[in-house]
Amino acid sequence: MSSVWSRRARWGALPAVVVLAAACTSVAPSRVAEPVKVKVFVAAMFEIGQNTGDRAGEFQHWYERYWKNAVPVTVPGALQPVxxxxxxxxxxxLGMGKVNSSSSMQAILTSPKFDFSKTYYVISGVAGTPPSRGTIGEVNWATWLVDYDLGHRWAPEENKAGEPTFMPRKGYEEYRRFKLNPELVGWAMKLSADTPLKDSDSARAYRLRYPQAAARRAPFVGTGTHMTGDTFFHGPGMSNQAQYIAKLYGADDYVITEMEAAAITLVIKRQYGTDRVMSLRGAVNFDQGNPRETTLQHLDPAPGETAGGFAETVQNIELVGSRVVDHIVADWPQWQAGVPPLPAR
Incomplete structure (x- = not known):
């Protein structure tokens, strides 16, 4: 009898315990973390090895300047942590190429871990340049971003000699070009144009293979149209086509060839617009060979025949870009509502 009573007593006490636990749970404070208010987001496309301590790719110098003690934040759908x-x-x-980089950017922008409502963006990486307009080691801010791929193409031998082999595809007018905020580009140049840039003996020697005055210049900070294409194009014919497309779309001179910026910008535009987007690229190769080599020789150079200056260029990108990043953060009360007017000259 005592055994039955004992069981009933224990069962009878359970509801009180459950009620007490539920009450304690209901009054427990919320521990949900507030999203990070992002002032500036720097997007790189690849890193060669680790984020620090080895050969630097596009991300390492940024990482060592801003995030050496930061905890990585994993975002589902993004290639690498934030x-x-x-x-x-x-x-x-974010990853190389239009699909890779833009899908990472989309995942990060929609993550509840971050607040991008007032963010400025620096799309950062290495690139190529035509020898008639740029040089190895230069750093360039985009005025326009143009998609190289959205159109119709055909073989040159199937065309009249000297005529373009490209026609824009209708329906992509809002996707194929982006004019970046001129005030923001103006600020970027004002803050960074006089940045002392790194150079190397190997880059200097390589430039001398080209007769163009622009190709022989020392590294500098400039502006122009960045051409985004998944095709890693080479040769004077393809370079001329890129310039033709830039002019066809009403953009500035084509000066940089890269693989991601227009796609990433489209993702940002659909949620936040493009007024706060910057594209920053450093040239590590020419988009064509010198007059003494064929396009295939340039595309697949023999050992020791590649352009020098890669290590210096990725450092130059961060040296230039960090001037703008640091200024925006330091003067955040003036920048958070939008790009302030440029000071009168």
Whole structure:
């Protein structure tokens, strides 16, 4: 009898315990973390090895400046983690190519871990340049982003001699070109044009293979149209086609060939517009060979025949870009509502 009573007593006490636990749960404070308010987001496309301590790719110098002590934040759908510092500067490696990079950017922008409502973007990486307009080691801010791929193409032998072998495809007018905020480009140049840039003996020697005055210049900071294409095009014919497309779309001179910026910008535009987007590229190769080599020789150079200056260029990109990032963060009260007017000259 005592055994039955004992069981009933224990069962009878259970509801009180459950009620007490539920009450304690209902009054427990919420521990949901507030999203990081991102002031500047730096997007790189690849890193060669680790984020620090080895040969630097596009991300390492940024990482060492802003995120060496940061905890990586994993975002489902993004290629690599996002890093943030206490000042609201965040960054990540998005991946190479239009699909790879834009899908990472989309995942990061829609993550509840971040607040991008007032963010400025620096799309950063290495690139190529035509020898008539740029040089190895230069750093360039985009005025326009143009998609190289959205159109019709055919073989040159199937065309009249000297005529373009490209026709834009209708329906892509809002996707194929982006004019970046001229005020923001103006600020970028004002803050960074006089940045002392790194150079190397190997880059200097390589430039001398080209007769063009622009190709022989020392590294500098400039502006122009960045051409985004998944095709890694080479040769004077393809370079001329890129310039033709830039002019066809009403953009500035084509000066940089890269693989991601227009696609990433489209993702940002659909949610936040493009007024706060910057594209920053450093030239590590020419988009064509010198007069003494064929396009195939340039595309697949013999050992020791590649352009020098890669290590210096990825450092130059961060040296130039960080001037703008640091200024925006330091003067955040003036920048958070939008790009302030440029000071009168």
């Amino acid at each position: 890093y943030c510092n206490p000042d609201g500067v965040c960054g990540a490696v």
